[in-house]
Structures are given as structure tokens and as C-alpha cells.
Amino acid sequence: MTIRSLKLIFLPATLLTLLLPALAGADNDVKVGVFPFAVHADKKMEYLNEKIPLMVIDHLKKEGAESFYIDDPSVTPDTDADKLKKLGIKYGADYLVYGSIFSAGGGISIDTRMVGVYEDDIDHTFYSEAKGMENLSGASRELSKKVTSEIFKKKIIESIEVEGNKRIESDAVIRTIETQVRDVVNSERLSDDLSRIYKMGYFEDVRVSQENLGAGVKIIFKVEEKPSVRKILFEKNHVYDNEKLREAIHTSTGSILNVFKIKEDLKRIEHLYKTKNYHNCEISYEVNQLEQNQADIVFRVDEGEKLKIEDISFEGNEHFDDKDLKKRMKTKEKGFFHWITSSGDLDRNELERDVLRIESFYKNNGYIDARISEPEIEFQEKSISISFEVEEGTQFKIGKIDLKGDLILPESEIMEKLEFKESGMYNRELIRKGVFDLTDAYANKGFANADISPAIDKDEEKGVVDITLVIKKGSPVYFERVMISGNTKTRDKVIRRQLKVYDKGLYSKKDIQRSMRNLRRLDYFEEVDLEPVKGSRENTMNLNVDVKEKSTGAFTFGGGYSSDTELFGLVSVREKNLFGRGQEAEVKAEVSDESSKFMLSFTEPWLFDIPLRSGIELYNWEKEYDHYDKDSKGGALKFSYPVFDYTRVGMKYGFEDFEISNVDEKYTSVDKGTYVTSSLMPFISRDSRDQTFVPTEGSLNKISVEYAGGPLGGEIDFIKYYVETGWYFPLFWKLTGVLHAEGGYLDDQTDGDTDIDYERFYLGGINSIRGFDSGDIDATPKGQLEERGGEKYVQFNAEITFPLAEDMGLTGVVFYDQGDVYKDGEDIDLGDNFSSYGAGLRWKSPVGPIRIEYGRVLEGHDVESSGSGRWQFTVGAFF
Numbered sequence: 001m002t003i004r005s006l007k008l009i010f011l012p013a014t015l016l017t018l019l020l021p022a023l024a025g026a027d028n029d030v031k032v033g034v035f036p037f038a039v040h041a042d043k044k045m046e047y048l049n050e051k052i053p054l055m056v057i058d059h060l061k062k063e064g065a066e067s068f069y070i071d072d073p074s075v076t077p078d079t080d081a082d083k084l085k086k087l088g089i090k091y092g093a094d095y096l097v098y099g100s101i102f103s104a105g106g107g108i109s110i111d112t113r114m115v116g117v118y119e120d121d122i123d124h125t126f127y128s129e130a131k132g133m134e135n136l137s138g139a140s141r142e143l144s145k146k147v148t149s150e151i152f153k154k155k156i157i158e159s160i161e162v163e164g165n166k167r168i169e170s171d172a173v174i175r176t177i178e179t180q181v182r183d184v185v186n187s188e189r190l191s192d193d194l195s196r197i198y199k200m201g202y203f204e205d206v207r208v209s210q211e212n213l214g215a216g217v218k219i220i221f222k223v224e225e226k227p228s229v230r231k232i233l234f235e236k237n238h239v240y241d242n243e244k245l246r247e248a249i250h251t252s253t254g255s256i257l258n259v260f261k262i263k264e265d266l267k268r269i270e271h272l273y274k275t276k277n278y279h280n281c282e283i284s285y286e287v288n289q290l291e292q293n294q295a296d297i298v299f300r301v302d303e304g305e306k307l308k309i310e311d312i313s314f315e316g317n318e319h320f321d322d323k324d325l326k327k328r329m330k331t332k333e334k335g336f337f338h339w340i341t342s343s344g345d346l347d348r349n350e351l352e353r354d355v356l357r358i359e360s361f362y363k364n365n366g367y368i369d370a371r372i373s374e375p376e377i378e379f380q381e382k383s384i385s386i387s388f389e390v391e392e393g394t395q396f397k398i399g400k401i402d403l404k405g406d407l408i409l410p411e412s413e414i415m416e417k418l419e420f421k422e423s424g425m426y427n428r429e430l431i432r433k434g435v436f437d438l439t440d441a442y443a444n445k446g447f448a449n450a451d452i453s454p455a456i457d458k459d460e461e462k463g464v465v466d467i468t469l470v471i472k473k474g475s476p477v478y479f480e481r482v483m484i485s486g487n488t489k490t491r492d493k494v495i496r497r498q499l500k501v502y503d504k505g506l507y508s509k510k511d512i513q514r515s516m517r518n519l520r521r522l523d524y525f526e527e528v529d530l531e532p533v534k535g536s537r538e539n540t541m542n543l544n545v546d547v548k549e550k551s552t553g554a555f556t557f558g559g560g561y562s563s564d565t566e567l568f569g570l571v572s573v574r575e576k577n578l579f580g581r582g583q584e585a586e587v588k589a590e591v592s593d594e595s596s597k598f599m600l601s602f603t604e605p606w607l608f609d610i611p612l613r614s615g616i617e618l619y620n621w622e623k624e625y626d627h628y629d630k631d632s633k634g635g636a637l638k639f640s641y642p643v644f645d646y647t648r649v650g651m652k653y654g655f656e657d658f659e660i661s662n663v664d665e666k667y668t669s670v671d672k673g674t675y676v677t678s679s680l681m682p683f684i685s686r687d688s689r690d691q692t693f694v695p696t697e698g699s700l701n702k703i704s705v706e707y708a709g710g711p712l713g714g715e716i717d718f719i720k721y722y723v724e725t726g727w728y729f730p731l732f733w734k735l736t737g738v739l740h741a742e743g744g745y746l747d748d749q750t751d752g753d754t755d756i757d758y759e760r761f762y763l764g765g766i767n768s769i770r771g772f773d774s775g776d777i778d779a780t781p782k783g784q785l786e787e788r789g790g791e792k793y794v795q796f797n798a799e800i801t802f803p804l805a806e807d808m809g810l811t812g813v814v815f816y817d818q819g820d821v822y823k824d825g826e827d828i829d830l831g832d833n834f835s836s837y838g839a840g841l842r843w844k845s846p847v848g849p850i851r852i853e854y855g856r857v858l859e860g861h862d863v864e865s866s867g868s869g870r871w872q873f874t875v876g877a878f879f
Contacts, residue, residue: 033067145182367395399459406472417434446506454468494580658676790822792821797815801842808843
């Protein structure tokens with residue numbers, strides 16, 4: 001320790017010991033008797049004869065004089081000194097105080113006389129004035145100071161100054177102390193003031209002195225400021241750079257040097273190193289004094305070697321060996337690939353959780369009374385070892401399972417919900433899950449306050465535990481109010497119609513969860529929060545529906561790259577919450593060298609304020625096929641209605657007026673001319689996905705039949721059958737599996753002289769078999785010049801999606817696609833299909849969902865060779 005450090009510790013105490021006795025003056029052990037004061041004023045003020053003396057006594061005590069009240073009415077201002085001294089001896093006083101009170105013009109004057117009982121030369125008169133009754137306390141305080149000044153031979157403080165300070169303002173120091181101008185010099189108070197100034201942390205040395213000013217004194221606090229920090233330097237640090245270490249400490253450049261703060265900084269740096277397993281690191285510091293009262297602080301770092309956990313051991317475990325227990329731990333011993341996996345790193349928080357994991361493992365395997373000790377960590381020169389003590393206890397099986405209390409469901413149904421069974425091994429986690437599941441079941445029936453607790457009866461000898469579930473259902477709970485907030489654009493009724501709960505309705509946790517999913521599927525909101533809170537009565541609850549809206553209008557674009565190096569693109573303007581009514585409107589254009597399509601659509605999800613979804617779309621589509629052109633104008637009307645949970649039935653009517661031209665008869669049998677298609681398509685669909693873009697659970701299933709011609713009119717007659725299914729399910733970590741399949745069949749009933757190739761099926765592209773261009777996969781036989789689509793198709797897609805940046809809505813995907821198109825009468829061969837694999841990114845961007853994917857051909861037949869591939873991207877939904 002440096003001499004300067006010793007000086008900081010011992011100097012204040014030394015100064016107080018040497019200096020304060022000089023300030024203290026005479027012995028404070030004196031007694032002052034105070035008589036009633038004579039009142040020369042209105043009778044209403046007679047109470048002051050006692051009040052003023054008591055106030056004087058109170059202030060005298062604060063100044064260090066033992067004082068007391070003498071209730072002797074014989075004493076008057078005219079009483080001679082000899083009689084007063086006799087009374088002083090009688091009452092045991094060293095000094096006597098009495099006086100007179102005069103009132104005139106709203107002011108009060110106090111004349112006070114002090115007589116020394118044992119000192120003939122002590123006979124003084126003091127005067128004080130109070131401007132109004134509210135100032136009496138101040139006047140009595142002033143009298144008390146004058147009295148104590150005479151008694152203790154002290155002087156009144158006329159001024160207080162601070163010397164030696166350069167950076168710290170004098171006012172800042174004076175605001176810290178209690179001694180004030182006009183106070184009597186008080187050594188005890190000055191002692192406390194010295195401590196207060198020193199504790200400010202700015203001074204290395206603090207002294208106090210006084211200077212006589214005739215009738216009064218000046219108190220001078222002389223200070224020596226600590227140096228300021230000019231630079232903070234680090235030496236021998238490699239694991240952390242200087243900037244990282246500066247962020248960890250609290251000392252900063254320009255601040256006052258504070259040894260205690262520096263020592264705390266040492267601990268912070270040490271803790272930083274230990275988080276990276278440098279447990280043998282040593283941190284020291286040095287203060288380099290500079291001119292102009294500045295200093296540099298140098299932190300020296302001896303990092304030592306990075307320690308890894310080499311050994312984890314257990315004592316007392318018999319049923320499970322060390323290997324079994326280590327598998328349950330997140331903390332691992334140093335492995336071969338520790339530089340990649342971070343095995344062997346010590347995280348104390350994770351190690352504490354490992355204790356609970358091991359204990360849970362035992363309790364889930366029948367060991368009800370298992371106990372695991374806190375880990376003992378031993379830091380060695382080059383490694384770390386950890387040991388645990390295990391008390392396994394007896395292993396129990398489940399004996400009898402009983403239900404007791406309020407049963408609102410059949411006992412057999414409740415037992416089916418429980419995953420733990422009689423004769424099975426006791427498993428705390430399954431019992432806890434059973435309680436939660438049963439609580440949810442009661443909550444879904446309106447009993448939100450149901451209390452279900454397992455009572456356990458152990459038989460140590462038999463190793464059996466009986467479990468009784470005690471059920472108290474409580475009163476049914478109803479929703480008092482459903483309150484919606486946060487919606488600035490979306491109307492309340494648009495939100496409310498998605499809720500499965502309503503005012504005065506029976507509480508249901510399941511319906512709250514379904515309401516949450518419905519609101520999220522709308523995709524109008526960034527955040528959706530449904531929080532049940534207590535209502536005005538015990539059996540009521542309110543549901544707070546809080547949403548944070550996001551932009552629902554989007555200007556989007558997309559495109560792709562064909563095998564002939566031809567670009568195509570699309571542009572659309574879409575609003576899916578028009579005027580906050582939940583209506584959808586879109587204007588869309590798709591343009592390429594071979595096609596141009598313009599479309600306008602509008603959808604009303606709740607026609608007539610019932611869940612009747614209706615929509616209309618109009619389009620103008622000009623397309624150049626390989627061997628003919630098609631120019632069409634048309635539109636469609638759509639209606640659908642929910643019939644079951646997640647399930648809707650609907651109908652779509654389509655009308656198209658088109659012209660076929662520029663026919664190359666060498667390659668196609670399509671006839672030129674003008675035609676009309678009038679079709680009707682009933683459908684049924686079930687969509688339980690949690691969201692439409694990158695779902696993580698649920699499914700989408702759809703069956704539809706399109707009928708054209710016949711009584712509907714038009715020259716084109718056919719029936720098309722479609723079936724589609726897609727399933728989304730969690731795998732592990734945050735991976736989601738996707739299985740999707742679809743197929744179709746065309747029954748061509750048009751006059752045999754009319755070829756409707758444009759109604760046949762084609763595959764290829766980002767929404768079917770990736771890695772192939774759109775329409776490249778058809779049913780053209782090998783060696784045949786005429787190209788045609790197919791009357792049948794099958795398509796299969798498998799995907800795994802995973803989050804890359806959840807906050808940004810960025811998701812990765814790997815996929816495998818397979819499918820083919822067949823002529824009518826041709827057998828479907830699932831073993832000889834077009835196939836591809838690849839990967840891509842999906843981004844829920846501010847302008848809409850974006851997909852960028854690369855597909856590589858596995859099997860391409862005559863269309864593509866194996867190994868070829870292409871990038872494709874688009875904006876919008878997909879299967």
C-alpha cells in the first residue's frame with residue numbers, strides 16, 4: 001500500500017484528534033436555570049411567559065448546555081443579584097436566565113438577563129426581536145446562541161470559507177456541512193462536517209481552522225483535492241481489447257481519482273475474465289502522478305490460462321451412473337471439438353440449473369426424495385473439476401389414482417387425460433402436466449379458478465405412492481367485458497368478430513387461444529396480446545385485447561429468370577384492411593415478353609355482417625404460348641361460408657371471353673377462333689395454419705370441382721377435379737417440417753374438333769417443381785413434335801423451415817420437390833417423376849412476403865438434365 005493510501009485513511013482521524021480540542025473551549029458540563037419571563041403586553045399573550053423560556057431551554061440543549069425550567073413567580077426583572085444567586089444554589093444551577101417580553105406595532109422584543117451563580121463578573125443583558133409570532137422560534141434561538149457563547153466562552157461564526165479547492169466549487173462543499181453562519185462554534189458538529197466533506201470523495205486531505213474577527217470567528221475548511229484521471233491504460237490484455245475493458249469499469253477519464261472505485265473496477269475486470277473461464281486471472285493497478293494534479297491509471301492484467309472443465313463426478317449415485325446424469329446437464333466436460341462446441345466452459349448460472357435438471361430426472365424416475373447438493377467447483381492450475389453429492393432415496397411406483405372433489409367430467413374421461421397410470425413409475429413431470437391439462441379442461445368449461453392439487457401418500461416399505469387429485473372447481477367465471485385497445489385504424493367490430501369470447505359469456509381458455517390465433521391470422525397487427533384480468537366481482541373477468549397495428553397496404557413486386565434468359569415481373573398494389581373494415585382490394589400486373597396480365601379484385605370477408613366471404617375479380621390476359629396466342633378477358637364471383645371449425649364451403653363462378661390466334665398447326669391442334677368459357681366451381685377447405693406465410697403448425701386441405709359448359713353456356717365443356725393437402729409440424733429446436741401434395745384431373749367434354757390445351761395441366765416454377773421454368777413440365781410424348789399439357793398431374797413438396805433472424809422475419813428453407821403431368825389414360829408412375837432439391841430464403845418484409853429460392857434438378861427427363869438449376873423469386877403467398 002502506498003504512503004498516499006495510508007494518508008487517506010489516517011489523516012482525518014489525526015486532524016480531528018489534534019485540532020478539535022482547540023476549538024472545543026471550556027467544559028460543557030454546566031447547568032442553566034431559566035425562569036418565567038415577564039410579559040408586558042395584551043393578556044392574550046400571557047402564555048408567552050412560559051413558552052419563551054421553554055423555547056430557550058430547547059435551543060440551549062441543542063447547543064450543548066444542560067438547562068431546565070424553574071417555575072418561581074417571585075423572580076422579576078428587578079430581583080437583585082444576591083437573591084438570584086441564592087436561588088441558583090437552591091436549584092443547582094450554574095447560570096440563571098430570565099427576562100421581559102414587550103409587544104408593540106406587531107413586533108415582539110425580548111430582553112434577557114444572564115447571571116453567573118458562582119462568578120461575580122457574569123451579569124449580561126441580551127436583546128432580540130421577532131417580527132410577528134411566527135418568528136419567535138428564531139428570536140429564541142438567537143438568544144440561546146448568545147447565552148451559550150458567554151457560558152462556553154465561544155464565539156459566533158461570522159463566515160465560512162473553503163480554501164485549496166480548484167475544481168470543486170466552495171458552494172458544493174458548504175452545502176454538504178451542517179455548520180452555518182451565526183451558529184456558535186460547536187466542535188462535535190465540526191467533527192461531523194469534516195467527515196462529510198471527506199466522504200464527498202473529491203479530497204485527499206481536509207483540515208478545519210478558525211480565525212478571530214473580534215466578536216466573532218471565521219471557520220476555514222482547507223482542502224487538498226485528489227488528482228483527476230487523465231488516461232486509463234491497460235497492459236498485457238489479449239482476450240479483451242482496451243475498449244471492452246473500458247466499458248466494464250466505472251472510472252472514467254476526467255473523473256476524480258477514487259481508490260475505492262478503482263478497487264471495484266478490479267473486481268469488474270476479474271468478473272469479465274471469469275465469464276470466459278479465465279479463473280486464474282490476476283488484475284492489479286498503478287497510479288502514475290502527473291503535473292497539474294493529474295494522474296494516469298494503469299491496469300495490469302495477468303490473464304493466465306483459459307480453464308476448461310476436465311472432470312464432472314458424482315458421489316452417492318447407485319441407480320444411475322455418471323454417464324446417465326451427465327446427459328441431463330447442459331454443462332459438459334471438455335470435448336475433442338471444444339473450440340467449436342464450447343464444451344468445457346463453466347457457466348455458473350447454467351450449472352445451478354443443472355442441479356435442478358438432475359434432480360428432476362430422478363423425480364421423474366420414481367425417486368421422490370432425491371436430493372442433489374450444490375456443485376463443488378475446484379479450480380486447478382490448468383483445469384476445472386466439478387463434483388456433486390447425490391442422495392437417491394427410495395424408488396416409488398404409482399399405486400392407486402383417485403379423484404376427489406368436484407367432478408364436472410366423467411371420471412373415465414378425466415383418467416384418459418392423465419398420462420401417468422397405475423403401476424407406472426412415479427413421474428413428477430407427468431403429474432404436473434396432468435394437473436395443468438386438467439386445470440385447462442376445467443377452465444374451458446368456465447371454471448377459471450379451479451384449484452387442482454395432487455395429494456401424495458407414500459408407502460416406504462412397498463415403494464408405492466398413492467395419488468389423489470383433489471379438485472375444487474370454484475364458481476363458474478364469466479367475462480364481464482371484452483375491452484379492445486391499440487387499434488387506431490381497424491374498427492372494433494372487425495376485431496370483435498374474430499373473437500370466440502364475448503361479454504357475459506362463459507370463460508374459456510381454449511376460446512381465448514383460438515381468438516389469439518384468429519387475430520394473428522388477419523395479419524393486420526405487429527403484436528396481439530389477450531390478457532384476462534379480474535373483474536368487479538369474484539366470479540367475473542375482463543379480457544383486455546391489446547393490438548399494435550402495422551401497415552396493411554403494400555406495393556409489391558416479383559420476378560423470375562427463364563431458361564431462354566427472359567425476365568418476367570409482376571407489380572401489385574394491395575390493401576388488405578381497406579378503411580379499417582377488413583376488406584381487401586388489389587390491382588395487379590404481370591408482364592413478360594410472352595405474357596401480360598392485368599387484374600383487379602375486391603373481397604368482403606363479412607357480407608351482410610355475417611361470415612359470408614364474397615369477392616369479385618376482373619382481368620385482361622394476353623399470353624403467347626409456344627405455338628399459339630390467347631387473348632382473354634374475364635372475371636369471377638366467389639362466395640364461402642364457415643361450417644365447422646377452420647372449415648369453409650364455397651362456390652366460384654367464372655366467365656372468360658377469349659380469342660386464339662397465331663396458331664402453328666405443325667406443333668399443336670388448337671383451333672383459332674373466339675370462344676367463351678362459363679364455369680362453376682364448388683369447393684370445401686379446412687385451414688388451421690397459425691399463419692399464412694411460413695406457418696409453424698396446422699394444416700391446409702382443399703377439394704374442388706370445376707364444371708364448365710353444358711347448361712352454363714359457352715363453347716368449352718370440361719370438368720376439373722382438384723385435391724390439395726399441406727401439413728406443418730414442429731420437429732425440434734425451431735425447425736418446422738412441411739409436407740405438401742396436390743393433384744388434378746381434367747375430364748375434357750368439349751367437341752372433339754376443339755383442342756383445349758390451355759385448360760390442361762403444366763408444372764414447373766416456384767410454386768410447383770422448383771428448378772424448372774413455369775410450364776416446362778407437360779405430357780408431350782418423347783419424339784413427338786406437338787407439345788401439349790396433361791389431363792392429370794401429381795405434385796409433392798417436402799420442406800424444412802428454420803428462423804434465421806426472428807426479429808426481422810427472415811426464415812431459411814431447404815426443400816425437395818417431385819411431380820409429373822400425364823395424358824388421359826396414361827398410368828401415374830410415382831417412381832419416374834421430375835424432381836429437384838434446393839434452398840432459399842423467405843422474408844416477411846415491410847412490402848410483403850418475399851421468396852428467393854434456388855432449385856437444382858435431380859431428374860429432368862427431356863426437359864432438363866440432372867444438375868442444372870436456377871434462381872427464382874417472387875412476392876406473395878404459396879402452397
